[in-house]
Amino acid sequence: MTEYAAIFDMDGVISHTNPFHAEAFRVFFKNHNVQQATEEEFEQHMYGKHNSYIMQHFFKRPISPEELRTLEFEKEQLFRVIYKEHVAPIKGLIEFLKDLKDKGFKLAVATSAPKENMDLILDELNIRDLFSSTLSSEDVKLHKPHPEVYLKSAENLGMPIEKCIVFEDSFSGITAAKNAGMKVAAVLSTHKQEELPVSDTYIRNYTEISVANVKAMLQ
Numbered sequence: 111m112t113e114y115a116a117i118f119d120m121d122g123v124i125s126h127t128n129p130f131h132a133e134a135f136r137v138f139f140k141n142h143n144v145q146q147a148t149e150e151e152f153e154q155h156m157y158g159k160h161n162s163y164i165m166q167h168f169f170k171r172p173i174s175p176e177e178l179r180t181l182e183f184e185k186e187q188l189f190r191v192i193y194k195e196h197v198a199p200i201k202g203l204i205e206f207l208k209d210l211k212d213k214g215f216k217l218a219v220a221t222s223a224p225k226e227n228m229d230l231i232l233d234e235l236n237i238r239d240l241f242s243s244t245l246s247s248e249d250v251k252l253h254k255p256h257p258e259v260y261l262k263s264a265e266n267l268g269m270p271i272e273k274c275i276v277f278e279d280s281f282s283g284i285t286a287a288k289n290a291g292m293k294v295a296a297v298l299s300t301h302k303q304e305e306l307p308v309s310d311t312y313i314r315n316y317t318e319i320s321v322a323n324v325k326a327m328l329q
Contacts, residue, residue, distance in 0.1 A: 112214050112215065112216050112269070113214060113273065114214070114215050114216070114269070114273050114274070114275070114324070114325065114328050115215060115216040115217070115218065115263075115264065115267045115269040115273060115274045115275070116210050116215050116216075116217055116218075116274070116275050116276075116277065116324065117217075117218040117219075117220050117260060117263045117264070117267075117274055117275070117276045117277070117287075117292070118217070118218070118219050118220070118276075118277045119219075119220060119221055119222075119276070119277060119278045119279060119280070119283050120219055120221035120223055120227070120228055120231060121157075121158075121221065121222075121223055121279075122157070122158070122279035122280065122297060122299040122300045123200070123277050123278060123279050123297050123299070124199060124200065124203060124219070124231060124235070124237075125197060125198060125199060125200065125231050125235070126198070126200055126299050127189075127193060127231075128157050128299070128300050130189060130192050130193040130196060131156065131157075131189055132149075132152050132156065133192055134185055134186075134188040134189035134192050134193075135147070135152070135156065135164075135168075135185060137188055137192075138181075138184065138185040138188055139168060141184075142169075142181075144168055144169060145168075147168060153300075153301070155167045155168070157280055157300050157301070158222075158254070158279070158280020158281060158282045158283055158300070159280075159282065160222050160247070160253040160254070161178065161181075161182045161185070161186075161247075162178055162182075165178060165181055165182070182224070186223075186224050186226065186227060189227065190226060190227060190230055193230070194230065194234070197230065197231055197234035197235060198235075199235055199237075200297070200299060200315050200316060201315035201316065201317055202315050202316030202317040202318075203315075203316045204235070204237060205316070206316035206319065206321075207237060207240050208240065209320075209321050210321055210324070211240055213321045213325075215321070215324075216242050216243075216267040216268075216269060217240055217241045217242060218241055218242060218243035218244065218245070218263040218266065218267055219232070219241050219243070219244045219245065219246075220243075220245050220259040220260055220262075220263045220276075221245070221246050221247070221259075222246075222247050222253055222254055222259070222283075223246060223247060224246055224247055224248065225246040225247075225248050225249075227246070228244060228246045232244065242266070242267055243263050243266035243267050245259050245262060245263055245266070249262065250262065254280075254282040254283050254285070254286035255281075255282040255283075255285035255286045255289060256286060256289070257286050257287070257289040257290035257291075259286065260274070260276060260286055260287055260289075260290035260292060261290050264290070264292075271290055271291045271292055272291070272292075272328075273328060274290075274292045274293070274328075275292065275293040275294070275295060275310075275324055275327060275328060276290070276292050276293070276294050276295070277294075277295045277297055278294055278295075278296060278297065278309075279296065279297040279298070279299050279300050279301065280300065280301070280306075281301070281305070281306055281307060284296055284306055284307045284309055285307055288307060293310045293327050293328060294309040294310050295309065295310060295311045295312075295313060295319065295324075295327075296309035296311070296312045296313070297313055297314075297315075298312055298313065298314050299314070299315075310327050311323070311327065
């Protein structure tokens with residue numbers, strides 16, 4: 111019987127996509143004559159944030175849901191074109207996923223990214239069949255830091271929240287996992303430890319954690 115579940119965010123957790131999102135946003139902003147953002151501004155206002163927040167922050171005006179859909183599709187399409195040639199897992203990820211699966215964990219993806227981005231990464235890395243649940247931005251009404259995507263993932267997996275650990279790299283994502291009442295492993299791919307909410311463990315990549323470590327946190 112499956113005792114535990116591990117739920118993974120995607121950007122910065124499965125793949126180190128943030129530099130490519132930043133590149134896509136730079137092209138996108140240039141196309142729309144929006145003032146170019148600094149790396150510091152990206153860190154504060156892009157990484158781990160939902161597109162509606164990002165667009166309104168950088169365009170410096172309210173954006174209607176209809177306009178947002180158009181802008182979001184354009185930017186994410188740019189990202190997919192740029193990233194397709196560079197898709198790679200964070201170090202140790204695939205071995206770790208397979209080890210979790212072999213030791214009876216149920217696995218899920220819970221991302222704020224659009225489904226097409228998730229599909230690109232899962233298929234390019236050939237890891238889709240390891241996951242019993244895959245949720246993207248289209249599958250929830252409320253985005254991180256709201257816990258909906260994590261609560262829904264646990265429900266899909268048929269697992270109680272206290273038996274779930276979440277792998278996250280952003281402030282809003284870790285907050286969402288904590289709001290769901292789950293244990294959190296913070297992946298330090300984008301932010302430093304001191305920039306994130308207190309988590310149960312911190313890793314730079316998946317060579318720094320084992321299934322035994324995860325079980326110990328969940329027991």
